[in-house]
Amino acid sequence: MIRVAILISGSGSNMLRLVEDMTGDHPARPVLVASNEPAAGGLAKAAALGIATLAVDHRDFPRDRPGFEAALLRPLLDTRPDIICLAGFMRILTPGFVDRFAGRMLNIHPSLLPKYPGLDTHARAIAAGDTEAGATVHLVTSELDSGPILGQARVPVLKDDTPQSLAARVLTQEHRLYPAVLRRFSAGDKTPVMLGSEGLVRGS
Template sequence: MKRVAILISGGGSNMLALLDSMAEPGHCGMPCLVASNDPQASGLARAAERGVATAALDHRRFGKDRPAFEAELHRIITDHGADMICLAGFMRVLTAGFVTPWSGRMLNIHPSLLPKYRGLHSHARAIEAGDAEHGCTVHEVTPELDDGPILGQARVPIIEGDTPETLAARVLTMEHRLYPAVLRRFAAGDRTQLFLP
């Protein structure tokens, strides 16, 4: 059984999808912690309501000392006995100093069909480029932003008249399907790619 720490920065809708999935019979993962860099993140209360340990580590109190923030975050995660980490809307870029010790044990979901549109504003960028489809990707985390081995993707069509908001809503629905499916496989030792229609 893999003990999973989930990092969030907001409401944590993907976190909730992961928790629901891990509660199902036969899952090889179990949540040990939901942590946020924002003490006001509503996802913390939602995780606590489900009986999952939570922690808040306000990155602002560290100023520009990113290594100090990451060292404390690493300590909190390891103190909870985590075997792996899932980033679920965690809006802090993590440095190689944090990522490297978790190599092969940290997942992220990104709202684009990587390698397209790394970073922010992916929905608007896909529409502006005139793409016919968009989607989301679950990948292993490496020191390069949104660049690790791809473990799964799901696609949605871009419809005439789409705005970044309407497209984001449809992609989010697929994120809630894809991320739990990939985590279930990954926790069981299966790193083969999963592609949802």
């Protein structure tokens, strides 16, 4: 069995979709949901599903990112994860942490990378006049939002879109993309998963 730990900071909607998919013939199972926010709604959802949870408050480590990561790493390693999935985890990780899980840490980002790494992706896509936006699942490297792409989902940008309306439409596709990528990746296949605006898998 492939062991998956999921890191979140909020409600955990992508985490839930990953967990819901890791059943039956899926090669992986969730072993931990961890957060830097003790009040993150996703922790209660994971616990209700019988998944071990962990909270390490980053505010307990002011200006000490290595200290925060050390406190997170010890119990994380105790679960012996094969894959780490960042699912709305809103902390930038140091190269030392990332390198420990090189080639087996995944992240989902709400843009069609390499466009718009970082924050405010939907507003930036609208301001640029893009006709398409979307989400990307990629391997995490020490350079922000720049690792090899494992999957993308596309949605049209509509004339009357706001950042909020576009974000909601992208999130719907995120919930389909991330589980599809993890299922494939867990089976040892790094071929990118591509979801089109019409919602059908392309090139797979």
